Amino acid sequence: MSSSQAESISKSAAARQSLTELSEDELLLQSSVRRFAAEVVAPQVRAMDEAQQFAPGLVAQLAELGLMGIEVPEELGGAGGSFFEAILAVEALSAVDASVGLVVDIQNTLCVNSFRRWGTDAQRRQWLPKLAGGMICSxxxxxxxxxxxxxxxxxxxxxxxxxxxxxxxxxxxxxxxxxxxxxxxxxxxxxxxxxxxxxxxxxxxxxxxxxxxxxxxxxxxxxxxxxxxxxxxxxxxxxxxxxxxKGYKIAIEVLNEGRIGIGAQMLGLAQGAWNHAARYAQQRKQFGKAIAEFQAVQFSLAEMATEIEAARLMVYNAARRKDAGLAFVTEAAMTKYFVSQVAERVASQCVEIFGGNGYVRDYPAEKYFRDAKIGKIYEGTSNMQLMTIAKQLLSHPVSLQER
CATH class of the missing domain: 2.40.110.10 (Butyryl-CoA Dehydrogenase, subunit A, domain 2)
Structure with a gap:
């Protein structure tokens, strides 16, 4: 066996490790971000949406938690984490507010990755500490x-x-x-x-x-x-x-990674919408019992949860492949395409479970529905993802199962 074949097998083995079984560091990060999202972000979601701006000091708090420079090396002021950890952070934040998830997503998957891969040593030393410290890159x-x-x-x-x-x-x-x-x-x-x-x-x-x-x-x-x-x-x-x-090359390669980030954002959004729908269904009573006791509502929640689980596996798989150094362009496009659809469907069903309350701004369902639509548009529309998927599959003789 050649050294290149051995390396390929090693990378494949790393990527095939349990997608949803998180390491101790990954669990700690996920727990910390979920707690921050619940305690700090959630109380401000409605006000930020109405004001169309982040709450003062919020980005600085994200930086203090290490979320504005997750893959920035520790010696440059960052968290020294992995791409997968950035995906976990985006997912957890987006379950509460997709806008906050987006700022962390763009900062890490597009900007920090651009500097790490394409910046000169001087540019990395000048800018990466600032980005990790909370300066936003657009x-x-x-x-x-x-x-x-x-x-x-x-x-x-x-x-x-x-x-x-x-x-x-x-x-x-x-x-x-x-x-x-x-x-x-x-x-x-x-x-x-x-x-x-x-x-x-x-x-x-x-x-x-x-x-x-x-x-x-x-x-x-x-x-x-x-x-x-x-x-x-x-x-x-x-x-x-x-x-x-070489700007076209930078844009293409970084956006391939960014699509996984948008998948994570839409995954978090879908999970957040499901959480609200499930809680509401258990609290809302009609005909003398909680609507969660009606089979139609149960089936709806079950279908939503099943789609979310499939979406999570796609997001995690694409991110794990990227970290393992394996090909991920096809998986990233599939993830962006599929998970954005799941988010839209789940958010829509969330509104319906809330009924009339889902249509008014006093309840969270309508915001998840509004936020979900952009997932099929930015960083490559759904049709652009389908073009990428078809091109990749038809131009490479190796099937997905053999990758």
Missing amino acids: YALSEAGSGSDAFAMETRAVRTNAGYRLRGRKLWISNAREAGVFLVFANLNPEAGYRGITAFLVEAGTPGLAIGRKEDKLGIRASSTCEVILEDCEIPATNLFGEEG
Whole structure:
């Protein structure tokens, strides 16, 4: 047996360990985040949703718990954890508020991972301690004309004597209002098409960078979603992120990991909706008994729980594969596609179990329903996931069972 075959078998064995049996460290993290979500986040969920912003000091508290830099090495101020631990944190927070889950998700699966994989040593030393300490990083890729077709961007970069000048408009940028640094994608060589796309770091407050219109959204309202405007924004050469012309590669590879994060967010949301539905069904009485005693409600709760368990296995499997160094692109796309559907179905059924109370804001069901819809849209729509899945399966002769 060759060394490469032995390594592959070792990785496969690591990935095949019990998906839902957590290590001591993973259990401790999960327990801590669940307690924080219940005691700190839950009492503020409704107010944050109505105010469309995070409660003052909440992000700092997330950082104190180590959740803003889970995979940041300890020597750089982070928790020194794993990707799987980041997924557990996103899931636990999203069970209470998907907006809070989102800020931890983007920070870790998109931004921290980008710095760890593509940043220079100097950039990692400069920025990772700040991110772990609570500075929010915003991922500025999408534009009005380049959503699913992400590489049709019109934002341009030109070289200057001191570095680069950026000009363009980004749209639907999560957490832009709170961000301290932006990872901006712009085309440095439009003649080369997507191969001209390059990534840059732009610090908040840089002249020429402005935060534009804040979207008034259906769900995840506490997390800001804004336009980011670049008007002859000058940055130094040291703010080049990765190599020139490799921005498309950074975006693709990091978003593959980000899809698992969105799966975790939607998984947590579905679990939270189920928890509320089950409690309400046991408390709500009709015809002289709790509605949980009616078989129709029991069947509904059972179906919801079964789908949630299937979704959890998919999320955990994709995350375990990523940590084990195994191929995970297909699994990540399948996870994003399936779990977002589960979240929408479970949240909808939660509203129905609450009945009329599920349709009013005095109860939590309607917020879970509103928050769930975005799961099928951002970081790659459901149709984009299906395209990825089909392409992966049809272009590789190795079946999923043989992976």
